[in-house]
Amino acid sequence: MWSLDGHFEFKDTQHASRDFGNHFRFPPHAILRPESVSDIVMTLKSVYEMGPSSNLTVAARGHGHSLQGQAQAPGGIVVEMESLRDYIDVSSGELWINVLHESLKHGLAPKSWTDYLYLTVGGTLSNAGVSGQTFRHGPQINNVRNLEIVTGRGEVFNCSSEENPDLFYGALGGLGQFGIITRARIDLEKAPKMVCKNSNPFKSES
Ligand SMILES: Cc1cc2nc3c(=O)[nH]c(=O)nc-3n(C[C@H](O)[C@H](O)[C@H](O)COP(=O)(O)OP(=O)(O)OC[C@H]3O[C@@H](n4cnc5c(N)ncnc54)[C@H](O)[C@@H]3O)c2cc1C
Structure with a gap:
């Protein structure tokens, strides 16, 4: 069983289906708000282990200032990188x-x-x-x-x-x-x- 430092958001996902360009709107299934690198590691490992037939996509999202949906993951998982802010580097x-x-x-x-x-x-x-x-x-x-x-x-x-x-x-x-x-x-x-x-x-x- 996973133990995340951050959390997944399943309900309030609308903002991750938009970006600055406002041309494309693809809602993700979930948003990961990581609070450690291991949150991202566990998520990507699990998606990878599901194999290619799952078609589950993952995209990192910074501040969402892309113009053409580059940070969107239709039906997949958006990893909100702004949650991860605790490094010396x-x-x-x-x-x-x-x-x-x-x-x-x-x-x-x-x-x-x-x-x-x-x-x-x-x-x-x-x-x-x-x-x-x-x-x-x-x-x-x-x-x-x-x-x-x-x-x-x-x-x-x-x-x-x-x-x-x-x-x-x-x-x-x-x-x-x-x-x-x-x-x-x-x-x-x-x-x-x-x-x-x-x-x-x-x-x-x-
Ligand atoms: C108003 C405005 C002003 C801008 N000014 C400048 C400027 O002065 N100079 C300039 O060079 N560009 C500028 N840009 C363009 C900007 O640099 C790019 O759109 C940049 O990608 C936006 O950063 P973001 O944090 O919003 O990333 P997002 O739009 O959230 O993501 C951009 C891409 O990077 C990927 N990504 C995000 N975070 C990560 C990560 N941690 N690891 C791997 N992939 C990741 C996403 O999946 C997506 O493909 C501007 C854009 C806007 C809208």
């Missing part, structure tokens, strides 16, 4: 705005952001993560040291450019098709105290 369900606020307390900031910060770490690392800093540092997927991933078989892997590199590069920009990212170690840099000394940078000196 960045938990993948964390919003970038919170990552920025926390790192600023230490005088640091992520090297590569998105312009809009109300997106989850796992959601943008499954796409690319593009912002004004991309011209200098590359997209967010170029500024990750390692990932923890739960694969479709319910196995947990650490991966980086040296360790399990195929999984690492597959998951970055992989739209959740290679597993669920549960944790990411991202590059930080010293945050400037201010971005411009002059109150009006366009004011003529003469």
Whole structure:
């Protein structure tokens, strides 16, 4: 018998059948609100053991800012990653705005952001993560040291450019098709105290 740290929601599932694009609406059968990586492991293992004939799909959902149903699981299980926010490294369900606020307390900031910060770490690392800093540092997927991933078989892997590199590069920009990212170690840099000394940078000196 399972013992989950989080829980499954079977009744109030409507919001997980929508996303920012508002084009596709596929209600899941259930929402998993994980509170530990082992909740995700047990769920994926059980689905995998049901075999392909079950047709049960699973999708991770970050902040639901996809446009075409990428984070939906018709009749399946949506894993709400925002429930998972308790890591020292960045938990993948964390919003970038919170990552920025926390790192600023230490005088640091992520090297590569998105312009809009109300997106989850796992959601943008499954796409690319593009912002004004991309011209200098590359997209967010170029500024990750390692990932923890739960694969479709319910196995947990650490991966980086040296360790399990195929999984690492597959998951970055992989739209959740290679597993669920549960944790990411991202590059930080010293945050400037201010971005411009002059109150009006366009004011003529003469
Ligand atoms: C208003 C708005 C502003 C935006 N601004 C920017 C921007 O400045 N820069 C930029 O690069 N993009 C931007 N985007 C696009 C955005 O980065 C993507 O839509 C991103 O996927 C949304 O993140 P999310 O947390 O909402 O993910 P979701 O939409 O919930 O999920 C996106 C995809 O990632 C998968 N996924 C989610 N979490 C995980 C996980 N932990 N592990 C594995 N797969 C996962 C989902 O299954 C789905 O396929 C913007 C989108 C909107 C609507």
